[in-house]
Amino acid sequence: MEIIELISRILGASVVFATPLIFTALGGVFSERSGVINIGLEGLMIMGAFVAIVSNLTFYSVFGAATPVISLLVAMVVSAIFALVHAVASITFRADQVVSGVAINFLALGIGLFLTKQWYDKGQTDFIESPIYSSNVPLLNKIPILGDMFFTGWYWTSYLAIALAFLVWFIIFKTPFGLRLRSVGEHPMAADTNGINVYKMRYIGVMLSGAFGGLGGAVYALTVSHNFSHGTIVGQGFIALAAVIFGKWHPLGALGAAIFFGFAQSLSIVSSDIALLENVPSVFMLIAPYVLTILALAGFIGRAEAPKSLGEAYVKGNR
């Protein structure tokens, strides 16, 4: 009995941390599959968190119980539009995609904090009155063992994240749209020759990454932090990027990696309850996702194959 309780606690905590990473990593998969590096995932998450908190605070009196969902949708739309900045710079103006992504991160934080100061006259927003609450899934939570592990005390957004990972896998690998997206990232010239609009596909990829990254940040804000300040999103976007690479640019791989990183993060919090991990300094748990990513990249955990044209601007007519 005790061990099941422990497992479901760790699982629950892992999923809470993993959920925003899953959304954002899926966004990263879209962008990078189209051939555009997205270091700016962190900034997109910041934008999503900021917009979600602001719309939650603003709309609560209007929409009541529906506020969280509205906030998520607004965050997705605004972040998708914000991602256009990265798209225009790196696709149309052929800017260095990494540099443009770095600028996205600066810009999102700058805009978020500037507007927070402007609208709330302090460094952080108020705490929202309508966050997303964790709940039990009726009936399913009565299943012995499994009910405790998977259907008790989760946020509904976690189920959504896992479902979306499968949907994104289907879109990228089983639909014509996905084939075009991938071909543009692998060999844009060949795709162009076949009548695929390279620029359009890449714009779509980057904007989808904006929508998903914004959703990730918004979910983090509404489930974990409940307000917005400079310390709301610190590195989650980069861990999501790591999940993209660790998951080998595959939606389900990214899902697995995100859950694993969520697990690593939760360990540093719940490790005090586990006899075996009690004496391990928490710093090892904190740095685990990053060390593992480096090891994965170095090929110690299986070689990862990036999309061939990742990071290269496509110039029509160039060989």
Add this chain to the structure above:
Amino acid sequence: MFSNRLFNILVPIISVLLGLISGAIIMLIFGYNPIAGFAALWNGAFGDAYFFGETIRQVTPYILSGLAVAFALRSGLLNIGVEGQVFMGWLASVWIGISFELPMILHLPLAILAAAIAGAFWGFIPGLLKAKLGVHEVIVTIMMNYIALYLSNSIVRNLLSDGADRTEKVAATASLQSNWLAEMTFYSRIHYGFIVALLMALVMWFIINRTTTGFELRAVGFNQHASKYAGMNVSKNIILAMVISGAFAGLAGAMEGLGTFGFMSIKSGFTNIGFDGIAVALLGANTAFGVILAAFLFGILKIGALNMPTAAGVPTELVEIIIALIIFFVASSYMIRWVILRFKKEGK
């Protein structure tokens, strides 16, 4: 025809102007007076000796982190890990500063050297992985930043102090702080570090432009395959570039550890010295002299911005937006070139 050299000067200038104009437009939109805003910024950076001292203090690590990014970029490598290397350098310098008793002539150079070595080591790892296994340095350095952040927090708490949030102050023999500079600037935190920073800019210029190593590094940056064909050891040069870049970054950390603060504390997030270094290097066109100018610009913007809320009511964060936009404009220099050429054609 416009030469490349002219473009290299024009692009940063135009980018800065566009960034400042955007800032002015944002101020107008939110109902502030841009002239009052920029005047407040100017006074906040140069208003009196105190502000001027603080500006120089801010410029000091920027020069070094800018040099770090620029040096790597010259060899075709983007070192986003300057932030982490700054942390390691900061940590190492404070470590030496608090644990030894030596005469200043040994202690200070030793502490500075330790910072350079620590930063160099933090740059060596991504360099090695890039050279030997072809792992992209950008992702590795980002990960190394977080490892440095958590590692140095843990070391400060568990090894350099008894569970405290900060170390004790470094010994006076390892300090860059100076009484007469502080007194002269109404007790700003200006310190001797800016001499180190300027010297290092000279070192970078010398290595890049006057040595065979520098030539090889640049050659590798231009075209790896051609350099290999010409008999250069590409992987050695990649590692060397990251090591030297990391050493510059480590020195930037020493400026904070031995100069500005005199101790290291637990950090909840990044200092942004390294990330701002990317902006500094890009704006400075990756040259030593350009980096100095760009470091001054960003130092002025950052310190001057602190005066904007009180003097003009404008939130400081506006400057972060301006800096981000300047990076965008520099990165999108293709757009600026295109516009200039277009105007030139129409003028004919």
